[in-house]
Amino acid sequence: MEDRKPLRVGIAGLGVVGAGVVGLLQRNAAQIAARAGRPIEVVAVAARDRARDRGVDLTKVTWAETAQDLTQRNDVDVFVELIGGSEGPAREAVEAALARGLPVVTANKALLAHHGADLARMAEARGVTLAFEAAVAGGIPVIKVLREGLAANRFSRVYGILNGTCNYILTKMRQEGRDFADVLADAQKLGYAEADPTFDVDGIDAAHKLSILAAVAFGTDVAFDKVHVEGIRHVSAVDIAFAEELGYRIKLLGIAALTEAGLEQRVHPCMVPVDSAIASVEDVYNAVVAEGDAVGTSMMVGRGAGAGPTASAVVADLIDLARGFSVPTFSVPVAAKVALPSVAIDKHRGAYYVRLMVLDQPGVIADIAGALRDEKVSMEAMIQRGRNPGEIVPVVLTTHETDEAAMRRALTRIDGVPAITEPPRVIRIMEQL
Incomplete structure (x- = not known):
């Protein structure tokens, strides 16, 4: 028989996203319960300012003193971390929740980027979910x-x-x-x-x-x-x-x-x-x-950001948890x-756009072409607008596919040409899309 007990959620962080999650769970409660197989309810929260009006109803939730305290509550089934930052309270609370065997949902890309491997190992060792749909590209699943x-x-x-x-x-x-x-x-x-x-x-x-x-x-x-x-x-x-x-x-x-x-x-x-x-x-x-x-x-x-899209991604993870659905954190055990x-x-290979600011005088283009030739960088096109002797003008060139290391060596040589008045501006060209 399907478990209809509510999934009890504790949320640390009630900024734009945290308040958005609370609001979405309240506003679409019936639809979410139908899709999750049971209600999902916020039972406890932790945030620095209790008095601030966040535009959502918090009268029925319990306030924990800290995010760490929230992870230790027996009435919380899943810990949602929306504090942010790769260190400090966010990391400490997520580690505490996982150590206790509490599933975690987070939108914290910095935390995952710096500590994702270790956190995934902790989650797997305790047999719990570490979910993070909201950490990348907001509302895009x-x-x-x-x-x-x-x-x-x-x-x-x-x-x-x-x-x-x-x-x-x-x-x-x-x-x-x-x-x-x-x-x-x-x-x-x-x-x-x-x-x-x-x-x-x-x-x-x-x-x-x-x-x-x-x-x-x-x-x-x-x-x-x-x-x-x-x-x-x-x-x-x-x-x-x-x-x-x-x-x-x-x-x-x-x-x-x-x-x-x-x-x-x-x-x-x-x-x-x-x-x-x-x-x-x-x-x-x-x-x-x-x-x-x-x-x-x-x-x-x-x-990719904002209260609505990010809250949507957080709640999607909560619905999976309510259903008992879980996959390895980073796709494989x-x-x-x-x-x-x-x-x-420097091992990259591709085409390049280069913009140079050049003092218009004889021999400059030959110097630029010579630097490219010496590093075996093949030029595809060059744009130079008219002649303005003695003035600083933009010169733009594009290259055929070449090695990044060779391109950098050529740019170093070009930057040394006396008539080049500022460092070359380089943008990689991505043709294969």
């Missing part, structure tokens, strides 16, 4: 798709737009012809970017998510420290305009690819063909693409994980 819907596939590559803030900034820069700093300021006013935007615009948030996706897709340990990370601060309106002229759009992508040498993980701006599906994903939307041997290419698009060599970025 990408973890469930990779781990369950596409479980029969061998993946060759998983990539996507994993940070809505960067995608919004790049979209507005292209649509309005404005520079990074101006659009970032607007994004902060609108609440799309934090007061300190470092994690978003420097690619760290996307790298956290990519390391988790790679672990799930390739059945290996999370290896955040092996991800090559670049952000979007150096992308200018000039670059975006040239990209359009060349038939590309600039997106910050996270890419995990299995090669003959091992696993390549990188986050950086990419030029993608303007007619590719991922080029059309704009504003705050995220997209994740999985390439499997049986299914081919699958693309998922949706909102700990003993079945594979150790994949990490492929350094």
Whole structure:
């Protein structure tokens, strides 16, 4: 006979997402109970400010003093961690819950990126679930798709737009012809970017998510420290305009690819063909693409952050727990994980866009071409607007496929040309989508 006892939930953290989870469970209680096979009820919470109005009914819940206290309550069946951060109270509480044999649901990508392997071992040793659908791409059920819907596939590559803030900034820069700093300021006013935007615009948030996706897709340990990370601060309106002229759009992508040498993980701006599906994903939307041997290419698009999408993902994990459904944390049991060599970025092979700011004088183009020739980098195209002797002008070139190490050596040589007035700006071109 089906167990109709409520699944009793304790939530640590009542910020935007935590309040969103409480509100969603209350608002859709009947529908959720029908799909879960039993009611799901928030019975206890922990948060710093009890007095703040969060727009949800908290009159029937018990307040715990700390997140740690919440993990020790006998009336809690599952611990939901929505505090955030890779260390401190979040990590301590999750470890305490797992040690006690309490299932955990979290939206904390930083925690999983830094400690996911150890936490997965703890969960497996105690025979409990560590669920994290909300940690990657918000409302897109990408973890469930990779781990369950596409479980029969061998993946060759998983990539996507994993940070809505960067995608919004790049979209507005292209649509309005404005520079990074101006659009970032607007994004902060609108609440799309934090007061300190470092994690978003420097690619760290996307790298956290990519390391988790790679672990799930390739059945290996999370290896955040092996991800090559670049952000979007150096992308200018000039670059975006040239990209359009060349038939590309600039997106910050996270890419995990299995090669003959091992696993390549990188986050950086990419030029993608303007007619590719991922080029059309704009504003705050995220997209994740999985390439499997049986299914081919699958693309998922949706909102990657915010109260509603993230709460939806948290509640999806709670419904699985209520149903008694569980899968290994990162798609395979700990003993079945594979150790994949990490492929350094200088082993990458691809095409490149390079923008140079050049003092227009005789012989400069020959010097640039000579540096590329000496490193066996083949130039595909060059754009130089007219002649302005004695003035600083942009020169843009694109290359055929080449080794990253050779490209870097060539750029070092080019940077040493006296007529080059600032460091070369480089964006990798991603043709194979």
